Amino acid sequence: MKRHLLLAVVFATTTLHAADVARLRQDVYFLASSGLEGRRAGTVGAQVAAAYVAQRFATLGLLPAGDNGSYFQDFSFVANVTPGTQSVLRFSGAVTYQAPPQDFSPVPFSAAGEAEGEVVFVGYGISAPDAGYDEYQGVDVKGKVVLLLRFSPAGDDPSSPFAPYLPLRRKVSDAVAKGAAAVLIATGPASQESGEPVKVPFDYSFADAGVPVMAIATSLAEKLFADQGFSLRELQERMDTRREPASRPLAVLAHIRADLQPERRKTANVLAILPGSDPQLGHELVVVGAHYDHLGFGGPGSNSLAPEVRAVHNGADDNASGVAALLEIARQLAAKPPKRSVLFVAFGAEEMGLLGSSYLIQNFPLPKDWVVAMVNLDMVGRPKKGPSLILGGYGTAQEWAELIPRLNRKHRLKLTTSAGGYGASDHSSFYSAGIPVLFFFTGAHEDYHKPSDDAEKLNYPGFAKVVQFATDTVRAVANLPQRPTYQKVAQEEGPRRSFKVRTGLIPEYGFEGRGVKVSGVRGGSAAEAAGLMAGDVVLKVGERVVHNIYDYMYALGDHQPGETVPFTVQRGEQILLLQVTFEAGGGGKS
Secondary structure, three states, X not given: OHHHHHHHHHHHHHHHHHHHHHHHHHHHHHHOOHHXXXXXXXXXXXXXXXXXXXXXXXXXXXXXXXXXXXXXXXXXXXXXXXXXXXXXXXEEEOOOEEOOHHHEEEXXXXXXXXXXXXXXXXOOOOEEHHHOEEOOOOOOOOOOEEEEEXXXXXXXXXXXXXXXXXXXXXXXHHHHHOOOOEEEEEOOOOOOOOOOOOOOOOOOOOOOOOOOEEEEOHHHHHHOOOOOOOOHHHHHHHXXXXXXXXXXXXXXXXXXXEOEEEEEEEEEEEEEEEOOOOOOOOOOEEEEEEEOOEOOOEOOOOOOOOOOOEOOOXXXXXXXXXXXXXXXXXXXXXXXXXXXXXEEEEEOOXXXXXXXXXXXXXXXXXXXXXXXXXXXXXXXXXXXXXXXXXXXXXXXXXXXXXXXXXXXXXXOOEEEEOOOOOOOOOXXXXXXXXXXXXXXXXXXXXXXXXXXXXXXXXXXHHXXXXXXXXXXXXXXXXXXXXXXXXXXXXXXXXXXXXXXXXXXXXEOOOOOOOOEEEEEEOEOOHHHHHOOOOOOEXXXXXXXXXXXXXXXXXXHOOOOOXXXXXXXXXXXXXXXXXXXXXEEOOOOEO
8 A cells, every 4th residue: 555655656746747847848948949049028929929928927826026016127228339420521632522321331339420630540559558568658639539450560460469459449448548639440451340430239238339439441441542643451450560659640631420320129128926825924025037038130339249140049048948937837826825925027138138127127116115025037058967056145145054044955956156236137137136046047058148048958857847946936036934035245256357447337138228237236346335336327537538338447457456446437416436446357357
């Protein structure tokens, strides 16, 4: 009798597990199908994915929590910037010439508007005094129109000392910091890529460079050197062979009008609520989220790690897996609601800079202080043997250190924990708002952000075990007698970048205004010590005006560890001057 009962229990458990796997597989295969064309925010594929999630929420009996009684919280974003028809580029002086439209084009990060000034040639536009090479030395570009070339005296060699100065964003930021009124970018005649104006992809940075920036044809750049006694080719070849700057003013006045047309698109967060069962705790919320967007067809400017390939990026692990997990957690909790309510959110436009979660935090449909914790699922479909799970946010609530090991006694996952609450996924937006978080992640792999991230590559049995652990975690958090105690993690690790210094400032990447808006600051960091706060907007670092996130990053390279630099900050209606003492980058940490 006991043997038959044991077999029945084992069979029931096996059947349930098989059903879990089948449901997860079905959701992933739909969301990561090629018909959805990579679910890029603002496309039909993303709309289909959002509608699928909303329909599944409805089938589970979850209540809509979006706009006007729907499951959708709509928001818009700048999806692209294209040249308008009213751009003008003409020259007077030693050269009088009206450039035809095919010979110039404003780049996507150009400011719209007009500028006029004497043209000053600054070679490759590299200012690297520490490396003994500065093409701005001895020339005055304040109020002038800077003409600079792509690449460097070493071409585009990534191993050369000029490599950090190759990005056009960097060159333009340095020119603006030196006082340029506008920038012209050309490919030198001695470069293999010479010819038409360089096509610069839109990179989802929503603030422009602060001045008009034009890409111009090589032939047009050469015309500006007529009657100067030397040609552009001669100067470029001299720079390349001698590794010496050849900067000089040209007797030419440039008149520029940059006309750009931002293309705004709509996308949505998908929101549904499961009401809590407890009369006292039911108004409080645990947020469970996963982003449903991905990279579309990839290509330059898309964050694809195969940028030269135009192909559907199906994003099975990133993040059809997280959405499938979200739906399975919702299904299980709906069968027996916990004490607190649970708000399920499929975020839009995460890949463009956490736009959906940032919008939700700023436009929360319920009182924000009802939220007790946020659980985020991003890339949870490919656990390695164990199965293994990386759990972020472990230090963001006092209760996690007791709760998580206790829950894992049943599941026996191979856990790796990370204390910090910041990171390149949607939980970061909630931690910045003072909310404890947990981030479920099964690790990076060779298919990350590539067309090869396909549904058949997921480890569905291991995935199902991770999802069951996540379900039990959400239920346990929603049933805690007291809300979790938020705590800020001190000396939290930052992303690894090639900066000499770091501040601990977390930018809000979707900010469309001037400057860099602070999403949060890492505990124990230089930014926290200086008094920087979430919501501040950094307008200047030292003497460098900060128009956008790129200006801020390049400003870090202007300074040394231990140096104290004034940050000009807007806080509400106030302009503050905060003294930030830079920390060492720690071999690449920002």
